Amino acid sequence: MSSAAGPVLKQPVKLACIQLASGADKQANLQRAAEHVEKAAAKGNKIVVLPECFNSPYGTKYFPQYAETLLPSPPPAEQAPSFHALAKMASDNNVYLVGGSIPEFNPDTKKHYNTSLIFGPDGSLLASHRKVHLFDIDIPGKVTFRESDVLSPGNKVTIVDLPEYGKIAVAICYDLRFPELATIATRQGAFALIYPGAFNTTTGALHWRLLGQARAVDNQIYVALCSPARDVNADYVAWGHSLVVDPMAKVLVEADENETIVEWELETEKIAEPRRNIPLNTQRRFDVYPDVNKGKIQFEEP
Numbered sequence: 161m162s163s164a165a166g167p168v169l170k171q172p173v174k175l176a177c178i179q180l181a182s183g184a185d186k187q188a189n190l191q192r193a194a195e196h197v198e199k200a201a202a203k204g205n206k207i208v209v210l211p212e213c214f215n216s217p218y219g220t221k222y223f224p225q226y227a228e229t230l231l232p233s234p235p236p237a238e239q240a241p242s243f244h245a246l247a248k249m250a251s252d253n254n255v256y257l258v259g260g261s262i263p264e265f266n267p268d269t270k271k272h273y274n275t276s277l278i279f280g281p282d283g284s285l286l287a288s289h290r291k292v293h294l295f296d297i298d299i300p301g302k303v304t305f306r307e308s309d310v311l312s313p314g315n316k317v318t319i320v321d322l323p324e325y326g327k328i329a330v331a332i333c334y335d336l337r338f339p340e341l342a343t344i345a346t347r348q349g350a351f352a353l354i355y356p357g358a359f360n361t362t363t364g365a366l367h368w369r370l371l372g373q374a375r376a377v378d379n380q381i382y383v384a385l386c387s388p389a390r391d392v393n394a395d396y397v398a399w400g401h402s403l404v405v406d407p408m409a410k411v412l413v414e415a416d417e418n419e420t421i422v423e424w425e426l427e428t429e430k431i432a433e434p435r436r437n438i439p440l441n442t443q444r445r446f447d448v449y450p451d452v453n454k455g456k457i458q459f460e461e462p
């Protein structure tokens with residue numbers, strides 16, 4: 161959409177989600193991620209996304225074991241090997257890298273987080289997002305998970321400016337279920353909502369694609385969901401099915417459950433056209449319901 165400030169996506173950009181097969185060996189996971197980022201970049205992708213907890217198995221018992229201390233920023237290399245590996249992947253390949261997520265530990269507060277690090281093409285850290293909504297669910301006989309046993313939540317909406325392209329919003333997995341966060345980010349001018357995630361075979365089958373399409377059509381925006389590949393021997397079996405949805409809620413590309421890269425070129429007009437044709441942005445009724453964009457949305461994080 162063109163406005164006084166210009167279109168939300170300034171020029172076409174190729175985005176890739178790497179549906180990575182990770183295991184217990186952190187170093188091997190980092191190496192594998194680096195190989196796939198190189199492959200994605202070689203195919204012209206300029207925004208590359210890794211999955212939630214890409215450097216470790218996903219599970220509450222693993223968070224402390226794999227956690228890295230990310231402060232001060234940049235952290236010393238021995239304290240945060242994943243941080244430095246991601247920075248190098250971004251700069252070696254000249255891409256914006258949404259570095260999935262990794263478990264973070266803050267020794268001052270003794271808190272753990274599920275944290276996404278976003279790097280620029282020069283390898284500098286542009287932003288970090290700590291998962292705001294912790295994954296605590298209990299579907300008896302199917303899936304029970306309590307991230308809050310170990311993790312603390314982040315407390316901000318994360319919007320990252322990529323100067324040549326515009327703004328992206330980054331959130332993590334269960335955050336996808338909360339439309340307010342997506343709406344706030346969109347109305348702050350993002351052109352894509354990017355979620356590293358790891359749904360499971362119960363909720364993934366039911367809700368993963370649906371939620372991706374819902375956030376897209378609610379907000380007339382691109383949505384990218386990036387999952388780990390499925391490992392049926394893992395404690396937590398990820399759904400896979402990384403995908404990209406367009407602003408009309410069409411699923412443009414979707415993986416199966418295996419390791420792969422899904423990619424798509426995002427286009428300015430594909431955002432502008434539905435916003436012209438179905439002008440939700442000028443039809444909101446803040447006299448009937450409150451504006452979620454009003455109020456404090458950025459908080460200081462330790």
Ligand SMILES: NC(=O)CCC(=O)C(=O)O
Nearest residue numbers: 295333334358359360363
């Ligand atoms: N890692 C997660 O947050 C999983 C979210 C999930 O599976 C869901 O159903 O929501």
